[in-house]
Amino acid sequence: MEVLKNKFITIKAHVEDAPQECMFELKTQIILGLLEPESNGVIVKCLYASIDPAQINRMKTQCSSQTSVAPASKITPGMMISGSGVGRVVASKHPDFQKNDIVYGSLEWAEYTIFKNGNMLWKLDTKEFPLSYHIGVFGTSGLTAYGGFFHICKPKKGEKVFVSAAAGSVGNLVGQYAKLFGCYVVGCAGSKQKVDLLKGKLGFDDAFNYKEDVDLKSTIQRYFPDGIDIYFDNVGGEMLEAAIANMNNFGRVAACGAMSDYTNSGKRATLNMMDVTYKRITIKGFLSLDFSSEYIKDFISTTTDYVRAGELCVLEDISHGIESIPYAFNGLFQGRNIGKQIVQISEE
Numbered sequence: 001m002e003v004l005k006n007k008f009i010t011i012k013a014h015v016e017d018a019p020q021e022c023m024f025e026l027k028t029q030i031i032l033g034l035l036e037p038e039s040n041g042v043i044v045k046c047l048y049a050s051i052d053p054a055q056i057n058r059m060k061t062q063c064s065s066q067t068s069v070a071p072a073s074k075i076t077p078g079m080m081i082s083g084s085g086v087g088r089v090v091a092s093k094h095p096d097f098q099k100n101d102i103v104y105g106s107l108e109w110a111e112y113t114i115f116k117n118g119n120m121l122w123k124l125d126t127k128e129f130p131l132s133y134h135i136g137v138f139g140t141s142g143l144t145a146y147g148g149f150f151h152i153c154k155p156k157k158g159e160k161v162f163v164s165a166a167a168g169s170v171g172n173l174v175g176q177y178a179k180l181f182g183c184y185v186v187g188c189a190g191s192k193q194k195v196d197l198l199k200g201k202l203g204f205d206d207a208f209n210y211k212e213d214v215d216l217k218s219t220i221q222r223y224f225p226d227g228i229d230i231y232f233d234n235v236g237g238e239m240l241e242a243a244i245a246n247m248n249n250f251g252r253v254a255a256c257g258a259m260s261d262y263t264n265s266g267k268r269a270t271l272n273m274m275d276v277t278y279k280r281i282t283i284k285g286f287l288s289l290d291f292s293s294e295y296i297k298d299f300i301s302t303t304t305d306y307v308r309a310g311e312l313c314v315l316e317d318i319s320h321g322i323e324s325i326p327y328a329f330n331g332l333f334q335g336r337n338i339g340k341q342i343v344q345i346s347e348e
């Protein structure tokens with residue numbers, strides 16, 4: 001019976017605040033590389049792992065998100081950490097998958113993932129685009145940006161859009177979709193390099209470094225003298241408070257995530273509810289899982305066309321080797337990543 005050594009990343013203890021590399025460990029387990037006949041099982045070798053900030057909420061002792069949907073469930077110390085990934089089938093008893101098929105699914109932060117049943121794996125067309133695109137621009141980040149912007153914000157051409165964490169995986173795509181649609185777009189990010197990228201390569205109308213501005217309310221007012229119609233919120237906290245103060249009547253806020261809150265709940269936003277009421281602002285939370293399969297088809301076909309035509313720029317930040325996961329993950333909370341953070345676990 002073939003035996004495989006499987007390296008994986010886990011947490012040593014629950015992570016309550018900003019993560020540090022020493023909080024993670026690399027472990028090795030021995031797995032049997034053969035599957036039971038008639039089992040429908042599949043073993044997948046991970047090629048690209050998606051590194052997502054919301055994983056931090058799974059690592060906490062307690063967080064309201066943990067009971068929301070299965071992919072947000074709690075991770076206990078020592079346990080494998082699942083996230084979206086692209087891999088190669090190394091063994092299969094499932095009729096739909098054969099050895100060497102390239103698949104997308106919920107893979108562990110590990111060299112190999114064993115699926116007792118391969119029903120939640122999808123075969124990928126590998127001809128046209130790099131495999132890593134399937135966890136970024138064509139994966140959850142892209143769907144979150146597309147669905148959050150078009151479905152939740154319901155934009156009209158010419159409206160003024162503000163995006164936070166705008167050089168990140170979701171944020172950069174929101175800004176690009178909004179520009180392609182015909183909106184006026186300003187992004188904020190945490191460094192000059194990111195601001196230059198937004199204004200240059202990505203074509204945002206303007207951008208600013210929020211770390212250099214103490215008074216966020218008046219900074220946003222400078223960039224939006226006529227107010228904001230749509231705020232795509234990736235960070236929560238003070239930025240959300242400042243955006244609400246600058247929203248126009250009937251403004252829409254897509255509550256996509258709350259980076260500033262994830263590692264410091266003391267930074268949670270205190271909203272001016274008078275503003276929300278009198279300006280009739282809609283604030284709507286959403287998860288990418290909410291979007292229907294019909295909607296996903298529309299997202300994939302539109303995004304594929306944009307990427308193929310070179311109209312949508314794909315930003316990826318790829319580190320190499322399973323050992324680099326803790327560093328890559330911590331980087332999300334320090335603003336090190338530009339675009340989608342990915343770890344290439346194995347060579348294609």
Ligand SMILES: NC(=O)c1ccc[n+]([C@@H]2O[C@H](COP(=O)([O-])OP(=O)(O)OC[C@H]3O[C@@H](n4cnc5c(N)ncnc54)[C@H](OP(=O)(O)O)[C@@H]3O)[C@@H](O)[C@H]2O)c1
Binds near residue numbers: 140144258336
């Ligand atoms: N609703 C959904 O279904 C869904 C799906 C995917 C992601 N999300 C959410 O979308 C947001 C962005 O996710 P992503 O995967 O695209 O990550 P990302 O933006 O690529 O990476 C996180 C970025 O957040 C910024 N950041 C870190 N700490 C911050 C803080 N304390 N205050 C303000 N900004 C901070 C950093 O950029 P700077 O240099 O600009 O600080 C960092 O690069 C997250 O809140 C995530 O949870 C939601």
